Amino acid sequence: MNYQTKQYDTIDIIFQAKFDSNFNPFTNLTFEAIIEKDGVFLQNSFGVYNGETDFLLRLSFCEAGLYTYKILSNLSDLDGQIGEISVIENNAKHGPLALNSNNKTKLYYKDGSPYQLYAFECDWLFAIDYHEKTNQLQQLIDYFSDNHVNQIIMNVYANNLRFGGEAWILDENMDPAHNLGDDESIFPFKGSNSNPDFTALNVDFFKHLDKVIRLLDDKNIISHLMIYVWNKQVNWPEAYSVLDDMYFDYVVKRYAAFSNIFWDVSKEALAYGKCDANYIIDRTLRLKKMDPYKRLITVHDYGFCKKYPDLVDVISIQTWALGIYEETRKLTALYPNKPVFNLEHGGYEEGQYQVFTGHYTNAKTCLKRNYEIMFAGAYSAYYWQPLSWCITVMPWLATPQPHFDYYKNMIDLFTTYDYSQLYPINKFGKFSGGGYLLANKENTLVLGYIPKENYCIGIGYIEHYKGIGTYCFFNTITGEYTQKTKLDGKQRKIISPFEDDTIIIIDMRE
Known part of the structure; x- marks a missing residue:
């Protein structure tokens, strides 16, 4: 088969294959593609099961040219299939995130353009429009883009907040339609979070997540994708088990080709006693081995990044210090060869509902902390309580509305006066x-x-x-x-x- 795609875009190639009832396509499948460019080996890419008799090979390419693939599989219907892909230039995209050996503390795109990071955390983005096609997902991503947000910190999956503990607040006057948490019908495995069947994955869940990440990609917004999360009441398979590997590998194989992926192994990686550093090391090394595109990696835990800086591309920190500028200057001085990203600085802008207040809720105070972090040489993130977690209010319908405009001004300033320099x-x-x-x-x-x-x-x-x-x-x-x-x-x-x-x-x- 012959295909055409654009540089940096993903192309989904669907194959049909039959298999016996005792064959588990999530754990027993071998499905990889040998990719060559102009007759020269480039990489091995991996495919995944996509439901019924469908198998998905998702690819992307950083250079224009002529590519070929040949499938290697333990399913006879897949094994040996070949094809050709013509890749044309794409001036509308800059490519995946990249590091620059000449400017090691700053982030860039693959084409060498500076990436002026403006991140917003939206953990439950995967759940918006999951059941009803209200077009809110598209509208929200358009809203992010219009306000120049270029990175969304998000979970593959999360279940619920620990209301009544860890300072999470469930507003008694909240409209129940705004709470997307604890939805038993949304789960990446078969079954539900309260009654899981870990032996198989829920392909429909991942098809919806495909849509989310593709819509972000269409707007040149990076998906800062946290593969695990320990403090959102998720029922996970036993660590290191075959079923744990099944989930982890599937996520990497299915999403690595998206040029807007920025991997985060786990939110709150070592904070809740769910695992130890050895497990996060294992996952990080497994990710590096499996991802043929070598997308950038971080771990949402400064303790881990501090101890194992060579395993991550970006140092993630979480400091709520009152003197955030001085604290950030100290931390950036420790890492002269890596970008530093303060994922949470304790500022969570207030809105119509209280959800999690941190130490700072006033919009101007939160903005000031972001500027102080950037003036200290690091990157930062914006949080608005009625959207950053399972309480999801569309910003344009909120009273009062959030101040995405403040951060749009900020990133426009650092684009006009190039922050990378x-x-x-x-x-x-x-x-x-x-x-x-x-x-x-x-x-x-x-x-x-x-x-x-x-x-x-x-x-x-x-x-x-x-x-x-x-x-x-x-x-x-x-x-x-x-x-x-x-x-x-x-x-x-x-x-x-x-x-x-x-x-x-x-x-x-x-």
């Missing part, structure tokens, strides 16, 4: 104070964060000033810029014109 500095000129500073390596572009409580930011005489340069202000709440003012190189106090937190942008680039 900005690094924390302690001072600018002979002295500086009253704010946090980012600068390019030439020290000709400097961004200074001025908290609203500060009267001004102090900038001393700039030794390398050459008579060329301007400064302007950026309002972190409205996204407004002031007109550019000529820089004279001798400013000592620069006063913000805004009442809210402000960023001064000093640009002396020629």
